[in-house]
Amino acid sequence: MSTAESNPSIGLTTISRTVASLAVGVVHTLERAVVGEGRMRTARGNAWEAVCADRARADRRAELDRVVAELTAARAASARRQRERQPVG
Structure with missing residues (x-):
């Protein structure tokens, strides 16, 4: 040993x-x-900051989705008006 x-x-x-x-x-x-x-900084504080950041990202994403939907609707309405103006022939 x-x-x-x-x-x-x-x-x-x-x-x-x-x-x-x-x-x-x-x-x-x-x-x-x-x-x-x-x-x-604590784990609880870090978690709350992450929750707030996720909510802010979701809000920005929802706002962007709303703007895209409005632009798409406006473009479709404009295309519809142009087709109605064209003579059928």
């Missing part, structure tokens, strides 16, 4: 995870200090 096998070693992935964890902690602390406790 070897004593080297029983001792856990610190590998490259352990160091990378440690550095990443420390970096996240620093960024979180910095955000709290700069932005303020009440204005920090």
